[in-house]
Amino acid sequence: MLQRIAKLRENSKELWEMNKDSIFWGCAAFLGAMLLAGLLRLSIIWQARSTVIQLEEGLAKEYMATSGFPGLVAASRNGKRYYYPWCAGLNRVKEANKIWFDSEKAAEAAGLTIASGCEGL
Structure with missing residues (x-):
């Protein structure tokens, strides 16, 4: 059992070293998409907000x-x-x-x- 865990650990280190850039850019793209979705939602909320009109x-x-x-x-x-x-x-x-x-x-x-x-x- 401990040998399997050690082997998984080695494999995950190798996987990380081989795909470090891909993982970074994947996370960056995901966070960018979430930011864009949040800004889009916020702009829709701002447009739906009614304006206050002061009558003379x-x-x-x-x-x-x-x-x-x-x-x-x-x-x-x-x-x-x-x-x-x-x-x-x-x-x-x-x-x-x-x-x-x-x-x-x-x-x-x-x-x-x-x-x-x-x-x-």
């Missing part, structure tokens, strides 16, 4: 006029949080209790904070 005051008011919403953010009369129209939490507020604000700043000036799980733009 006039455009926000124009959007509110055409969207049918009386304001940009809403809150409950008794609540301490404000919501965007697309937030699920706004559905729990009765229409009679909704207060609409033209901007986030106006809602914050009234002492409200944004609802958790309702991050905006």
Whole structure:
């Protein structure tokens, strides 16, 4: 058994000496391919990321006029949080209790904070 292990060891040393360059370039090619695949995946993720657009005051008011919403953010009369129209939490507020604000700043000036799980733009 020990003779077999010694022979395998000698054979592996010979194999390493004969193919040292091939093994090096094979590993380099593999690592290069993995790096290229990672960069390709990263570029796809960056392209899929949506861009944030800051609306000017006039455009926000124009959007509110055409969207049918009386304001940009809403809150409950008794609540301490404000919501965007697309937030699920706004559905729990009765229409009679909704207060609409033209901007986030106006809602914050009234002492409200944004609802958790309702991050905006």
